[in-house]
Amino acid sequence: MPAYLAPGVYVEEIPSGLKPIEAAGTSTAGMIGMTARGPVNTPTLVTSLGAFSRVFGGLLDPLVFGEGRDALPYAAEGFFVNGGARLFVVRIVGEDAREAVLDLEARDTAVAGAPVLAEAAVVAGGAEVTRLVLADPGAVAPEARLLILDGEASEVVSLSDAEFVPQLLLASGLRQPFASGDSVTLQTATAADGTLDEDMAAGAGEITLTSTDGIEAGDTIRLGEGATAELVEVGALDEDGPRITLARPAARARARGEAVFVLEDAATHSALSADVAAGGSGALLAMDVTGFSAGVVVRIAGGEGEEHAMVRGIAQAVTLAEPLANSHPAGVRLVAARPVLRLHARYPGLWGNELRATLLPANIVSTVTRAPAGAGEAAVTLGSAFGLFPGSFVTLADPDQPETALLSREVGAVDTASGRVTFTESHGQALAAGLLVTSQEFTLVVERIEKGKAVESETFERLAMAPTHPRHVLKLVGSWDALTGTPSVSGGSNLIRIEDLSDAETRGLPLVMGVSRRMAGGNDDVAGVTEATYVGQAAEDPARRRGIFAMENEPAVSIVAVPGQTSVTVQKALVDHCEHMRYRFAVLDTPIGASLQGAREHRQNFDSTRCAVYYPSLERADSFGAPGDRRIVAPSGHVLGIYARTDTARGVHKAPANEVVRGALAFDVKLDKGAQDILNPINLNCFRDFRSENRGLRLYGARVATSDPEFKYVNVRRLLLMIEQSLDAGLQWAVFEPNDKPLWDTVKQSVTGFLTTVWRSGALEGQKAEEAFFVNIGYNVTMTQDDIDNGRMIVEIGVAPVKPAEFVIVKISQKTREAQG
Template identity: 35%
Template sequence: MPEYLSPGVYIEEIDAGPRPIAGVSTSTAGMVGVTARGPSVGKPKLVTTFLEYQNTFGGFLPEPDATVRDAWAGDAAEGGRWWLFPLAVKGFFDNGGQRLYVKRVVSAQALPSSGTLGEGLVSPVAAQAARGATTLELAHLIGFGGVGQQVRILRGDDGQEVHTAVVASYDRAARRIVLDTPLPAEVRTARGDYVQVGTRGAGPTLRFAAVSPGSWGDAVQVRVVPVVSAALPVLPDPQEGVLFVSRLVADAAQDSDTVDVAAVPGLDPDELPSAVWADIGGTRFRVQVSQPADGRVRLTFPTGTDHPAWQSGLAVRRVRRGNVAAGQTLRVGGASRLYRGAVVQLDDGTALSVRTVGAVAADVVTFTAPVPGTFFETDRLHLIEARVDTRYTDPAGASVTETFDGLRLAGDGDTGLPVVLAARSQLVRATALPGLSTDPAAFPLPRTGSWLTLENGDDAHDRLSVGDFTGTDGGSGRRTGIVALEDIDEVSVCAVPGVWSGTVESALVTHCELLRDRFAVLDPQDGLDLEGVQAFRERFDTKYAALYYPWLVARDPSVNRDVEVPPSGHLAGIYARVDVERGVHKAPANTVIRGIRAVDGIAQDVTRRHQDLLNPRGINALRFFPGLGHRVWGARTLSSDSSWKYINVRRLFLFLEESIDEGTQWVVFEPNDEALWALVRQTVANFLTTVWRGGALAGTTADEAFFVACDRTTMTEDDLANGRLICVIGVAPVFPAEFVIFRIQQRTRETQIA
């Protein structure tokens, strides 16, 4: 009860009456089968188009080798043609299906493709260089040592050496090196040529594996390259004093010993060290500062300094040092971007050096080794991290590429390489090995080239068993096979296309009977005659499944020929289409089958006389009618109970039960009295009225179509004392017009006597 403790205005919300019940979806399907690739662990994945299915699970499957094919296709009791699963999925979408949850089946012995990287340093050539050239533009200079370092230029196609030379100079910003000797042959980017520093080590550093088992992973390639994640400015040492920016007050001749600049704040010889560094015309010079008699400030160069001629007015700017004395620290702008163990590259103009961060305190960065050389405030400290590139091309030619930047080789934080790939990559997973180093000169690298091709993936189709289809229950998100469909409450139609194994189809039926919110579509063995399909049907008696005969004929794009395909995928799509266009109360029959061959799209002809034998036994026929095409010509379940012999009646009740169940959860723990009973009656009655008006219930009035009772007549005192609210609902479903009979009789005209 609300409390009113002080005077004022109180605004309150109250319930205005019964709460609406929203009808659940009945067109979402779930299928279990073997795919070319895709996730084999976790919950079933939703796909909404066949293209999305191909992107996630790959394309069509080739027929397995004769031994495996014959072992499965020739087993009448526990066999199947599971390699037709992608064609069944295509049939689902061809026939109007919109939402499909797919659970991939893999053999327990299947293995993912894998590969291990060694160590080394390479940089791909970024621009072609002609024979005789001495300059090479590279993808990066990370890990390079600078002037005097020996490098090897190698071909990207066969790994043959093009040239060995020494770096005469470099430009880190332009990623360019100048060689001491000219190239004896051209260097090509299209060939994948690259520069290698030092030798490659065989010590394992990173192990990559395809994200899921199967031979598909043998087409996956991966590489790890060093990248600059951040360029951070070096800050001046506090002992350096203030900055000044001045200008030349007179022209300066080439190689002159002195220049005169205007006096500006901060440019005071009495307060500055006798020697400072200044930027003149884009070049850094060490100069001595003095005050001439006329009030100008004079900068004196060391003896023998070379410089060009300068004109009056040229800017002169002091460049302060970042490290006045030798040590292991530098002040760095944006130091918060760094972390303990981070690898950075420093450039003093003649040498590139690598250091590891030991600690970061505010803007002071401490390295694990002394800082080499002298660095200035115009210099940059480059944070070196990793980039992982992956690529995959499926047999149909479709390709997938991924790029992950700013990864840490060491550590398992949010940006750690194995962690990021586990969370984001659709192709690979990585494991750090003891030999992994953060040194750019020993970066993870394959034994040859720059891309690692995964290998030794195994589908283990020869060890696939019916147990892999039925699955195991490891808990939510860890279920396999048919059992995994339990993780998706939205599934209302389910199938295991192409598998007629008694164990598998019994497991599918049991799954539907236990959950009581879904319906199964079963496939018979292919090639059965009338006696064979009737014998196949004898093993089932359930109101939660339907059987269709015979198989269909569709085009397999992977081999460009017609093949027989199981009907369950196409029928699940028809269920979805009829539900959307007409409603779940409409029998999914007398409907055109799409996605099959236009002529002879049904594997075996079924005539009316044939169906006279099949229909009473609950076997739904797929037939061809001239002028009407290929149609579904049956709507019966596999139940011996005549009350549940029609598919649409069974599925209508599944729809009503699930909708009422989900729409009345608010009732739980409410006070169990007359007020609640009235709300429940009105809530359910409103929902059933909507269903009746949609044509799903028989009767000219709502009272003829249904009744709802929830009062003292449905509950005893014992029920109330034990917390039970009992609501009795009766509905009159609309049965399909399965037999349309027109009785015609002949009448003769009788003479009328006045």
Template identity: 25%
Template sequence: MHMGHPGVYIEELPSSVRTISAVTTSVTAFVGHTRRGPLNQPVRITSFADFERRFGGLTAQSAVSYAVHQFFGNGGTVAVVVRVAAAGTGEEARVTLESTEGHNACPVMTVHAKEPGVWGSRLRLAVDHDTRHPDETFNLRVLDTDGSTRETFTGLSMDPDHGRHVETVVNAGSALVRVDVVGEGRPDPSGTVSKPFAEELPNLAVDLTVKIGDVEREFTLHDPDRDGEPPRTVTELALLLERKLRALPDAPGKRAFAGAEVTAFGRRLQVVAGSTDPDDTVRFIGECANDLGLEATVNPPVFPLSGGVDGDPPGPRDVIGDEAAKTGLQALRDVDDVNLLSLPELAAYESTEDMITVISAAQALCRERRIFLLVDAPGSWVDVDSARAGLNAFDPVRDDHAALYFPQVQLTDPLTGRLRSFPPSGAIAGVCARTDAERGVWKAPAGTEARLAGVHSLSVRLTDRENALLGPLGVNCLRALPVVGPVVWGARTLRGADALGSEWKYVPVRRLALHVEESLYRGLQWVVFEPNNEQLWQQIRLDASAWLNTLFRQGAFKGTTPREAYFVKCDKDTTTDADIERGVVNVLVGIAPAKPAEFVVVKIQQMAGQFEI
């Protein structure tokens, strides 16, 4: 700064405090079977509409689909879905397009649905040559069975050196299909394509016979008395022919001609029935049609994909997946922000041993990635006695990174309108997200505020006495309370049984610790390769304390002062000379979380013997 005269000068200096940002707390991963979607790839979604687009929506065979629906219905905002199918099952729908340009018909391009499943057999392809270079390039449209256009790719070329090479453009831009070029030449257009018309159009005052499907009609192409001047260009001819076709009477109960479409490209016409039924092929019959060149290439109005097969529901090994291939649960290793994990299919396993095997693998991943697992009680637990008897099977997975919820929730199935039981983990994850947003991760996702939205009832109606039997064993009960309705009425981890005496007894304490760990882990990345000295240690203490003080003021910790709520120690006592030589800096952080008030004792004393003075 140049100071040229006496006065007050202001200079802005960068702050020495590096802000630690709080990470997410309620992004929930769902792993299991869905109708469609990429296999073993984590996909982030922000609404159930997203799930419908990417994974096909609700289906009776997918517990995950209902869990995601309940998650968003109870306040969830972000989910990560991993579609898993049994190994070696499932096939993609496909169709091979042919070319007749200059030679006999030969296959030139195979189009595959991008993901396995029956859903791909609903796709239809429409091809036309209505481009700037109609003799070289083509357009490709991907349609649904209702005729709606899903994707459009224009100006495609079969030349690998072309800037719009079909494989490059479609495979990079389509969410529905992928393309393999298998021959030379471009695919024929869909529908009926005329031969090229000469510069001067022929006499159009002729009678034509057209057949679409099994409906046949005869009409006059151009009537001078009714239609006025004859068309002078191929485009005008296309408009006239389309108008004439649409005016033809349909057969009873069948609209064969009403949707007819005629397009001009170059000197040719392309005629389609405007239908996604491959049988609705437009055919012009007779000598006049031949004279006009309308008996040329005849193809279906669309090319349907077929052969799609859904994958079988995944078994325990498929859900666990392979760490090297990153399949199943292991696909979540590539995702940074996942805080909760739901595996709703496990509740339907007939073998408790299989269920425990998957839970064990999931817990290993959760410990490594700082994720909290929401465990659904087995569907075979139909009352309190069966729950208490089956609880011993969970002894090998009594982990503080997981919580068990019982019983199942009953909702009206949107697909059938009937009441059905569902594993509760999807709804529980939504309650966690809602509680985190409204109160904070340190608030137990339980109590009268933790109402289960959309839940009609519970598969087992628990009394206070029955709740008192299960709660001390580490089972979080769902209760139906008067006036309030179905709620979550427990907040213990699987290590929360009274007999275990774990310091990680409560869900909010464990989740708060995971939140603090992950936030500090990310917020202190700048420390790497900094000089390991007292200056660095002081900066670490300043940054971490500032962030922890923010949590303290929000009510995350107990105590009336910061000293009682947390501490950060990073000095020569935690980081010795030997540590410095090894390039290590040790930071010791302590927090005093506020634990839930599980038992509220109200003492009422009657006042007697009062007298007035």
């Protein structure tokens, strides 16, 4: 009886030690398979289709992932559409799967002497530019990484390990093509006897010399010297005087008295290493440029003829590892870029190649030196030191040339009140008052791109490079362990983790800012996903479990599937997993497109009280096809959703059958009653199309794939599993309690109370609780003295589950009129 305390307040009197038993969850599902992204081999809870898409991505392209491997996202969709609410997903990938990566660089502060582009690199019309011509061939080594300093179009390029090809830069393009192997001969220029005898206008077709001795028709001569010199071809000589008709008009105006030079072959020669087209930009590849230099003249000769050209410089043709993203004009400089941070996509897969990262300046401190400091000192007084910490890097620059840093230093100690900052090393030079002091924090923006648009974005502001800084980039974003190849669990980013590549030398260099670049190298290793990948690997360490075995790490799961996988090896491994986990039930697919006979043969592979097999497959709209196309998908995800929906609406004791299938347009095989009469006896569950009867598409079977008649029905088997699991968990409090009558009475009352609740829900037969179940416990009832001496408390429980009305049989008899008396 409840005890009375105050008006309207009652306290239920519960026997000492009584612990109510709560029913175990039955509608939490688990699936194993491939997804677009997400944690690998880690059961991860999602509670809606939107949450699944955010964590694991959307539908998989069958052309990329192949038939069967793309099944899980469709199954997850079917699960939630049909009423499921809690789904644990174990994502699998191939053994050689890799996460996408991107190196972020700091640039060398030395710009003077850096190589420049000798030719414009133009990205236009979809053409890929993978070759640059640098005007300083000795300044770059193979496999270098360079920053192209071109304002907003700046970008970092990596050079491949291909052999660098020396190159002559010509003053203008050639008039005719030449082939690989054609000769390139250096010319000596000797002053002719005559000079220009009169002024010459640009475009002139004739010139007059004081003498034409040593010059013949067809010769190429040079007019002038230095940067204004040009080559002209002699077309004809005037017999009446020293007048020359040119083969083509001259390009420049020239004054009377300018020198004229006659060209002859020198001993230095080389050969073309590749074909050269007519016209072009004036670049000429050669096998060896030794002895050639800017300003000289060369003669190129081959089977098609010969031609003279002026050399404006020696260059290096370099090959890029990836095509340029932007166009760049000739003359822009390239400085060495040194990797300091490596971004890793948090999880492996192609999805990481759609991540884009950008660094932006986010200087916390911008002030000036308040007093001069000597060359041997390590401290400086600033106008304000607020915002600086040990580990901050600052640059000091002349305020009139803020882009050119005098030096960069790491802060070792800060006195905020006085503004005095001590660096980790001395200045190395005297510092004047009034120098511009700027801290080197940065902002990292990471975006996930879909169809050209950013659909997810993360921004981390005021980050620093030094580990001692309170806003160290690895602490805030999350770190990557290069030794184990694993991401840290902690970290603010859902998309990336960061590996620190910097050292004491590079940590203080200015980062390359404002350049947005995609990550690359992500791979799911789809071809490496086999039956063994789905089955996985058992291990005592939960972190080392793979595939189906990884689902052991989540005890809340009660129903499981490997959608689309109809390999007997994989499905038997799933059934074995359920047997091992004791309270788990598997939903198995039949092969897509299987005939009635094929489905029957597939069903014969299983005899277990912890699985059910379903046939046929479902049709839905094909998201990757043309409008109106349909796609066949495995039904297990939809079945798990129907299980969950029935559990929630009616209870686990209700058979998950005669239920509408949501999210399906049709079944790939249309079964009638005759077909079901064949499949029912072998416990193969069917989907039926009742649209002709205005009842839609329905799941029309609830049988376990077993020969045990006591566990014929899915709802009976799952009800008993739920009761067993509930009692197992609900009686753990009794462990190590004194094994005597007070404990037995308490346990009996707890179990009776729980089973009474189950009976009242309609799960057990009987008009009275006594008819629905019994609970026995006690000495010489369920236990002997030996049991008690060995610490065994034994409870005997019997229940009478409600069986489904699988067949509705109507008997009709004729009633006759009784004889009248």
